[in-house]
Amino acid sequence: xxxxxxxxxxxxxxxxxxSLLMALRERCPNTRLGAWARRAEALTELQERGLVDFVxxxxxxxxxxxxxxxxxxxxxxxxxxxxxxxxGAGACAVVTDVGSVKQTVVGDLEKxxxxxxxxxxxxxxxGSEEAGLAAARANLYEGALxxxxxxxxxxxxxxxxxxxxxxxxxxxxxxxxxxxxDRAAALASHVPHVAAAALVELVASGGPAPTELxxxxxxxxxxxxxxxxxxxxxxLQANRKEVADGLVRLSDLLQExxxxxxxxxxxxxxxxxxxxxxxxxxxxxxx
Amino acid sequence: xxxxxxxxxxxxxxxxxxSLLMALRERCPNTRLGAWARRAEALTELQERGLVDFVxxxxxxxxxxxxxxxxxxxxxxxxxxxxxxxxGAGACAVVTDVGSVKQTVVGDLEKxxxxxxxxxxxxxxxGSEEAGLAAARANLYEGALxxxxxxxxxxxxxxxxxxxxxxxxxxxxxxxxxxxxDRAAALASHVPHVAAAALVELVASGGPAPTELxxxxxxxxxxxxxxxxxxxxxxLQANRKEVADGLVRLSDLLQExxxxxxxxxxxxxxxxxxxxxxxxxxxxxxx
Numbered sequence: 418x419x420x421x422x423x424x425x426x427x428x429x430x431x432x433x434x435x436s437l438l439m440a441l442r443e444r445c446p447n448t449r450l451g452a453w454a455r456r457a458e459a460l461t462e463l464q465e466r467g468l469v470d471f472v473x474x475x476x477x478x479x480x481x482x483x484x485x486x487x488x489x490x491x492x493x494x495x496x497x498x499x500x501x502x503x504x505g506a507g508a509c510a511v512v513t514d515v516g517s518v519k520q521t522v523v524g525d526l527e528k529x530x531x532x533x534x535x536x537x538x539x540x541x542x543x544g545s546e547e548a549g550l551a552a553a554r555a556n557l558y559e560g561a562l563x564x565x566x567x568x569x570x571x572x573x574x575x576x577x578x579x580x581x582x583x584x585x586x587x588x589x590x591x592x593x594x595x596x597x598x599d600r601a602a603a604l605a606s607h608v609p610h611v612a613a614a615a616l617v618e619l620v621a622s623g624g625p626a627p628t629e630l631x632x633x634x635x636x637x638x639x640x641x642x643x644x645x646x647x648x649x650x651x652x653l654q655a656n657r658k659e660v661a662d663g664l665v666r667l668s669d670l671l672q673e674x675x676x677x678x679x680x681x682x683x684x685x686x687x688x689x690x691x692x693x694x695x696x697x698x699x700x701x702x703x704x
Numbered sequence: 705x706x707x708x709x710x711x712x713x714x715x716x717x718x719x720x721x722x723s724l725l726m727a728l729r730e731r732c733p734n735t736r737l738g739a740w741a742r743r744a745e746a747l748t749e750l751q752e753r754g755l756v757d758f759v760x761x762x763x764x765x766x767x768x769x770x771x772x773x774x775x776x777x778x779x780x781x782x783x784x785x786x787x788x789x790x791x792g793a794g795a796c797a798v799v800t801d802v803g804s805v806k807q808t809v810v811g812d813l814e815k816x817x818x819x820x821x822x823x824x825x826x827x828x829x830x831g832s833e834e835a836g837l838a839a840a841r842a843n844l845y846e847g848a849l850x851x852x853x854x855x856x857x858x859x860x861x862x863x864x865x866x867x868x869x870x871x872x873x874x875x876x877x878x879x880x881x882x883x884x885x886d887r888a889a890a891l892a893s894h895v896p897h898v899a900a901a902a903l904v905e906l907v908a909s910g911g912p913a914p915t916e917l918x919x920x921x922x923x924x925x926x927x928x929x930x931x932x933x934x935x936x937x938x939x940l941q942a943n944r945k946e947v948a949d950g951l952v953r954l955s956d957l958l959q960e961x962x963x964x965x966x967x968x969x970x971x972x973x974x975x976x977x978x979x980x981x982x983x984x985x986x987x988x989x990x991x
Contacts, residue, residue: 542919562919593913601913609903609925614980615957616896619950621983626880626888631987632829632849637924638896642984646977653973657965663906664962668955670902675951678944686940690933693901696908697929700918 426451426483434489435553480505559587603659713738713770721776722840768792890946
């Protein structure tokens with residue numbers, strides 16, 4: 418498949434950004450690829466690997482040369498990089514990002530790019546505990562769901578361009594309101610992340626025996642807790658209201674189950690496990 | 705490696721029991737293998753697959769023909785099967801089980817077998833969400849940790865026999881007091897199981913958007929929630945005090961994190977994620 422975009426520039430060549438370059442290089446050989454990074458050495462590596470056609474450490478300059486710009490920096494650095502590239506973004510048909518949080522990001526970035534009306538938020542639901550260019554791979558986006566979050570002021574052609582971009586690297590797309598996205602991402606991703614970290618801390622607090630007994634189930638249950646603390650603190654912080662709400666609800670459900678066990682209410686415990694098993698099958702393997 | 709046991713009988717040819725037969729058949733060709741099941745048809749299948757040399761639907765009769773007896777029924781059926789086979793167990797050098805809970809199981813089964821002093825609890829830390837003979841495989845125990853839980857009244861030769869049995873199918877063994885085992889298993893396995901189920905229910909309660917957003921992280925985090933509700937209700941019930949304690953502590957930690965997010969206490973959130981990441985690396989990949 419060929420991308421309908423003649424040129425794409427990524428800002429921040431970490432796991433998400435570099436994987437996007439690799440995927441576009443492989444799938445869209447006619448698309449010109451560009452990259453911005455704070456450090457020139459990072460750009461040199463991309464050039465040596467043949468992943469880019471144009472680079473700059475000047476964000477506005479790079480933006481001015483691209484039809485589509487994709488901000489791939491952590492959510493707590495989006496504002497700063499967006500401010501820096503905005504003066505060049507008038508030439509872009511679309512500017513998007515890959516942040517795991519959308520309400521504050523879209524609000525802030527729509528303001529920064531309001532002169533052009535071309536910012537559309539994206540959240541590709543893929544990634545890894547690993548990070549950086551070293552972990553990047555051309556098939557990261559294949560089969561992944563990418564949530565696109567247009568608002569009332571989004572230009573229709575920009576929404577279609579960003580959807581076409583994600584589809585060109587093998588992702589499926591869906592549209593959600595930024596607020597609805599954040600509520601959903603809190604439950605599907607951010608709260609499970611905190612729960613995984615808390616489960617690790619619970620085991621670690623118990624001394625050597627619980628640690629020794631951690632087997633394959635524990636490894637899987639807590640895999641996401643291997644994620645980068647800086648990156649995830651910024652995500653949780655940016656979605657703190659929804660995450661806090663979800664944590665309180667999860668906590669209530671655990672307390673309820675603890676009481677059911679204390680009261681020997683086997684039916685209630687069985688009902689929870691049975692319902693969760695059925696719901697999980699529907700979530701993980703939808704018919 | 706040859707098993708030092710001339711004959712081993714399993715009681716209940718499900719995932720754990722049938723996998724044990726398959727492993728012994730492959731690794732210890734000189735050991736005679738026997739099986740008890742409630743239904744004769746289950747035994748016929750084992751015979752047709754060449755996995756057993758002697759079978760019976762009479763538990764006491766089967767026990768009387770084996771040097772080692774391994775109870776492989778769910779924890780809420782251990783008592784009943786142990787009572788049925790006890791009259792024949794005098795001939796066994798060792799009787800053990802594979803239950804995920806040890807304090808109540810060892811207490812009850814030591815009484816049942818007290819005339820012989822030959823019951824030693826075991827908990828091989830392996831398994832799967834799948835169950836039954838169809839899911840059994842010869843390498844289930846390879847590299848797994850098997851916790852052996854002797855008490856003051858355990859005969860030393862019986863403890864050594866049961867450890868040799870698990871090692872003969874490729875498992876590592878460790879010894880823990882039954883009570884210490886249950887406290888550790890609650891933190892390493894039973895509490896994470898309930899947390900996984902609760903995370904699924906939280907997502908399911910949120911409508912279609914959170915369900916649509918569940919990606920690979922969620923699949924791994926909640927994998928154990930695909931386990932059989934009957935089996936797991938019995939495990940949680942048998943270890944209810946420790947599990948309830950662990951759930952309350954987990955719940956407190958989640959509430960604390962929710963408050964930190966509400967108060968914009970980024971340092972506290974970062975400290976949790978950083979500590980969990982470090983602890984997980986030590987648990988999952990001990991140096």
